[in-house]
Amino acid sequence: MFKKTLLAVSLAAATLSSASAFAVENVDLLIKNATVLTMNADKTVYDNGLVAIKENKIFAVTDGTDLKEYKAEKTIDADGDIVMPGLINTHTHVSMTVFRSMADDVPDRLHRYIFPLESKLVSRDMVRIGAQLGNVEMVKGGVTTYADMYYFEDEVAKTVDKIGMRAVLGETVIKFPVADAANADEGIKYAVNFIEEYKDHPRITPAFAPHAPYTNTTETLKKITELSLKYDVPVMIHLAESERENQVIAERSGGKSPVEYMADIGALTPNLVGAHVINVDDEDIALLKKHDVGVAHNMSANIKSAKGVSPALKMFDDGLRIGLGTDGPMSGNTISTMDEFNQVAKVHKLVNKDRAAMPPVKVIEMATIGAARALHMEDTIGSLEKGKLADIIVVDTKAPNMVPVYNPYSALVYSAYATNVKHTIVDGKVLMEDRNMLTVDEKAIHDEALAFADKVRQTVVESGEVVQ
Amino acid sequence: MFKKTLLAVSLAAATLSSASAFAVENVDLLIKNATVLTMNADKTVYDNGLVAIKENKIFAVTDGTDLKEYKAEKTIDADGDIVMPGLINTHTHVSMTVFRSMADDVPDRLHRYIFPLESKLVSRDMVRIGAQLGNVEMVKGGVTTYADMYYFEDEVAKTVDKIGMRAVLGETVIKFPVADAANADEGIKYAVNFIEEYKDHPRITPAFAPHAPYTNTTETLKKITELSLKYDVPVMIHLAESERENQVIAERSGGKSPVEYMADIGALTPNLVGAHVINVDDEDIALLKKHDVGVAHNMSANIKSAKGVSPALKMFDDGLRIGLGTDGPMSGNTISTMDEFNQVAKVHKLVNKDRAAMPPVKVIEMATIGAARALHMEDTIGSLEKGKLADIIVVDTKAPNMVPVYNPYSALVYSAYATNVKHTIVDGKVLMEDRNMLTVDEKAIHDEALAFADKVRQTVVESGEVVQ
Numbered sequence: 008m009f010k011k012t013l014l015a016v017s018l019a020a021a022t023l024s025s026a027s028a029f030a031v032e033n034v035d036l037l038i039k040n041a042t043v044l045t046m047n048a049d050k051t052v053y054d055n056g057l058v059a060i061k062e063n064k065i066f067a068v069t070d071g072t073d074l075k076e077y078k079a080e081k082t083i084d085a086d087g088d089i090v091m092p093g094l095i096n097t098h099t100h101v102s103m104t105v106f107r108s109m110a111d112d113v114p115d116r117l118h119r120y121i122f123p124l125e126s127k128l129v130s131r132d133m134v135r136i137g138a139q140l141g142n143v144e145m146v147k148g149g150v151t152t153y154a155d156m157y158y159f160e161d162e163v164a165k166t167v168d169k170i171g172m173r174a175v176l177g178e179t180v181i182k183f184p185v186a187d188a189a190n191a192d193e194g195i196k197y198a199v200n201f202i203e204e205y206k207d208h209p210r211i212t213p214a215f216a217p218h219a220p221y222t223n224t225t226e227t228l229k230k231i232t233e234l235s236l237k238y239d240v241p242v243m244i245h246l247a248e249s250e251r252e253n254q255v256i257a258e259r260s261g262g263k264s265p266v267e268y269m270a271d272i273g274a275l276t277p278n279l280v281g282a283h284v285i286n287v288d289d290e291d292i293a294l295l296k297k298h299d300v301g302v303a304h305n306m307s308a309n310i311k312s313a314k315g316v317s318p319a320l321k322m323f324d325d326g327l328r329i330g331l332g333t334d335g336p337m338s339g340n341t342i343s344t345m346d347e348f349n350q351v352a353k354v355h356k357l358v359n360k361d362r363a364a365m366p367p368v369k370v371i372e373m374a375t376i377g378a379a380r381a382l383h384m385e386d387t388i389g390s391l392e393k394g395k396l397a398d399i400i401v402v403d404t405k406a407p408n409m410v411p412v413y414n415p416y417s418a419l420v421y422s423a424y425a426t427n428v429k430h431t432i433v434d435g436k437v438l439m440e441d442r443n444m445l446t447v448d449e450k451a452i453h454d455e456a457l458a459f460a461d462k463v464r465q466t467v468v469e470s471g472e473v474v475q
Numbered sequence: 476m477f478k479k480t481l482l483a484v485s486l487a488a489a490t491l492s493s494a495s496a497f498a499v500e501n502v503d504l505l506i507k508n509a510t511v512l513t514m515n516a517d518k519t520v521y522d523n524g525l526v527a528i529k530e531n532k533i534f535a536v537t538d539g540t541d542l543k544e545y546k547a548e549k550t551i552d553a554d555g556d557i558v559m560p561g562l563i564n565t566h567t568h569v570s571m572t573v574f575r576s577m578a579d580d581v582p583d584r585l586h587r588y589i590f591p592l593e594s595k596l597v598s599r600d601m602v603r604i605g606a607q608l609g610n611v612e613m614v615k616g617g618v619t620t621y622a623d624m625y626y627f628e629d630e631v632a633k634t635v636d637k638i639g640m641r642a643v644l645g646e647t648v649i650k651f652p653v654a655d656a657a658n659a660d661e662g663i664k665y666a667v668n669f670i671e672e673y674k675d676h677p678r679i680t681p682a683f684a685p686h687a688p689y690t691n692t693t694e695t696l697k698k699i700t701e702l703s704l705k706y707d708v709p710v711m712i713h714l715a716e717s718e719r720e721n722q723v724i725a726e727r728s729g730g731k732s733p734v735e736y737m738a739d740i741g742a743l744t745p746n747l748v749g750a751h752v753i754n755v756d757d758e759d760i761a762l763l764k765k766h767d768v769g770v771a772h773n774m775s776a777n778i779k780s781a782k783g784v785s786p787a788l789k790m791f792d793d794g795l796r797i798g799l800g801t802d803g804p805m806s807g808n809t810i811s812t813m814d815e816f817n818q819v820a821k822v823h824k825l826v827n828k829d830r831a832a833m834p835p836v837k838v839i840e841m842a843t844i845g846a847a848r849a850l851h852m853e854d855t856i857g858s859l860e861k862g863k864l865a866d867i868i869v870v871d872t873k874a875p876n877m878v879p880v881y882n883p884y885s886a887l888v889y890s891a892y893a894t895n896v897k898h899t900i901v902d903g904k905v906l907m908e909d910r911n912m913l914t915v916d917e918k919a920i921h922d923e924a925l926a927f928a929d930k931v932r933q934t935v936v937e938s939g940e941v942v943q
Binding site: 022065104105107108109110112113114116140141143146147148236307310311313315316317339340341343346350352353354356357359360361362363364366367405406407408410411412413414417418421422425426427449453456457463464 | 482559572573575576577579580582584608609611612615616772775778779780781783784803807808809811817818820821822824825827828829830831834835849860873874875878879880881882885886889892893894921924925928931932941
């Protein structure tokens with residue numbers, strides 16, 4: 008008995024002294040007093056937890072009882088706020104911010120309006136200026152990684168490198184002349200050069216972005232598939248998005264759906280990420296699953312364009328790799344994934360005639376680890392777990408729209424604004440703190456975007472080309 | 476010729492000297508350099524306009540060329556930001572903010588969950604605390620007038636009086652025992668007392684709020700109709716909202732729809748405002764129009780509950796009095812009308828399979844002058860016009876999500892967050908300036924709400940009664 012008591016006492020003493028004595032762990036950044044949504048496999052939530060970061064990685068995620076075991080260079084007291092994985096936007100065209108709020112409701116807008124507008128105005132400058140603005144919008148809205156499809160992606164890459172975000176950047180390949188290529192072959196060359204330049208960047212994954220099955224030839228799609236396997240890079244494509252696509256592909260393939268056609272030509276691979284994926288049936292969904300294709304679900308853009316509602320809930324429940332995307336700022340029109348939450352939850356309830364369909368926890372999964380899966384990046388990002396890259400956001404729960412929080416998933420999905428994001432951390436580095444941008448000059452970016460918008464006005468708005 | 480020239484010269488001199496000489500108008504508040512959306516009958520927009528306010532009314536709304544003619548006690552330089560009528564939320568239950576994010580996706584939630592919750596927790600304190608919090612949320616989101624249906628509306632009235640908002644407050648009448656009445660007759664007495672107390676308040680319109688046709692008897696509905704005509708006050712009711720309502724009313728009336736039934740018993744009057752109005756056919760819509768009934772369209776709550784999409788676009792196009800509402804914070808879940816914009820525009824496009832349906836300008840009309848019409852208040856609020864009450868908001872166009880603004884209606888509907896509202900003015904008084912609340916202590920209100928939420932947790936969440 009005596010010995011036992013002695014042992015108990017000495018154990019207690021060890022515990023008490025551990026913080027100051029031998030068990031202190033030096034970390035770079037510590038977030039404490041947090042409602043931590045880990046988004047790990049068990050969906051563990053800590054009410055008063057902590058996240059410790061060493062260099063660019065998560066060193067520990069705990070219930071907070073071990074707080075004294077960490078000594079940090081910098082500590083963020085979350086004061087009960089929500090701490091969660093950074094949001095991953097699986098599909099956008101970031102540079103198009105400079106065209107936002109223009110001709111939103113014109114029928115057949117892509118072909119009648121956007122392609123001609125782009126042929127006049129897309130340039131290296133436009134791509135850089137629009138990307139800078141969009142990056143700021145996303146960091147302020149809690150997006151830490153995004154997947155982009157556009158032209159001059161090397162310009163986007165420079166802005167991503169500077170601001171400190173993570174991105175998958177897909178250089179567009181399309182069969183007609185565009186700003187950075189006269190044809191698809193030139194587009195492929197541009198993409199290969201870009202891939203070779205950026206393939207070893209720690210935060211940027213270069214990729215191919217064939218615009219869509221119907222705007223590329225079978226030969227081009229096959230060539231890109233082959234090259235993507237050779238370079239082991241993603242291929243991002245608009246897939247099963249529009250009636251026009253269905254028609255063109257059916258004519259080309261003897262009645263096949265876009266997904267069947269892509270399977271037939273060998274273009275469905277684990278490197279592929281399909282955006283939209285609206286017009287698919289059960290067989291198409293099975294093909295996407297079989298080939299381990301990622302899917303970007305863009306609710307807001309799809310309903311704004313009246314294209315319809317993707318069977319995203321079925322794809323999620325069937326175990327496909329699927330995450331949320333915003334589409335571009337001429338489509339969405341904002342590019343913070345948080346703006347999708349509410350619409351994703353509600354519209355799936357509406358079309359399924361079931362208020363229990365698409366509960367908030369599924370929406371948050373599709374914005375974090377699900378989105379990471381869609382981009383085949385789930386081993387490194389998408390959840391708060393030891394060893395993963397430190398991409399983390401803190402969401403203010405004191406704003407009047409967020410009070411009270413009985414259920415953090417519900418509060419995020421049904422109440423949060425992108426502006427409720429308080430801090431954004433990527434790769435262990437704080438990019439936004441208390442809503443102030445730390446790595447770029449927000450005012451200068453804003454002014455440059457406004458100056459470009461004046462040029463747009465002079466070019467197309469004042470000439471009367473724009474139908475508003 | 477000589478005389479003419481002289482005359483021209485002297486006129487020019489008079490114009491030049493008018494600002495400093497005899498034509499200066501003293502006003503209390505001047506908003507200059509504004510993108511003014513007047514929402515008048517012509518939808519006049521001024522790119523660099525001004526709004527001048529004397530006491531609680533709009534004295535002038537101009538293109539800004541007469542800026543020098545005003546001398547103001549206080550001047551707000553909008554610096555190009557959007558200046559528009561304050562938003563009018565035609566339907567909410569403001570006090571329910573304290574229950575927000577609880578059990579959001581439970582089927583048959585009203586009867587299985589909300590009514591029992593309310594019977595335990597609704598009190599004068601709860602109503603006051605929830606209303607205070609909701610008022611702050613709305614003022615910060617640009618809502619200047621709201622229509623409320625709940626219990627202890629005299630408590631809501633005190634909070635509205637204090638913060639300085641405008642409101643139509645409907646005291647609930649329902650056939651089963653509730654916190655402030657044992658039955659419908661007691662509810663009517665409570666309402667009459669409240670109406671007599673507040674009928675001369677400059678910013679508060681007291682009203683009857685029979686919960687719904689199916690939760691009241693025909694006798695009660697007739698009595699309320701009669702009293703509302705006697706006191707000339709509004710009657711607000713949930714109408715044509717649910718399948719359960721359809722069934723109960725069909726059984727009661729020999730197969731009639733809720734709207735037909737209300738018409739038959741004489742309850743459709745110009746004093747009535749129906750909330751939701753989802754399950755209506757063309758005959759019902761014609762009846763609502765014939766009787767000049769107002770309609771509150773609550774898209775967000777209706778799709779979240781999977782109840783369906785109201786034919787609001789048809790009602791608007793048919794010339795009914797219809798405006799946007801948010802429903803309560805257990806339904807919406809936020810109560811700033813701006814959060815509806817995007818969903819209203821997009822879901823009507825989706826269900827009409829037409830991207831041109833429900834363009835932004837209609838959405839903004841339904842949030843301002845249309846909402847004023849729904850509440851029969853269009854003579855005093857809802858647009859920026861000389862002589863109207865000075866309920867005005869300024870919306871920041873410099874936030875990254877709002878850049879650039881080619882079309883202000885599009886920017887508001889597709890891009891704006893409620894947090895982009897910069898200043899809120901009601902009755903000529905600035906209630907929020909640069910996002911700071913000027914008439915109430917936001918921190919104290921927040922802390923009181925959190926303390927009440929702890930009580931809610933102890934009462935129902937920790938006991939396991941809440942299904943999350």
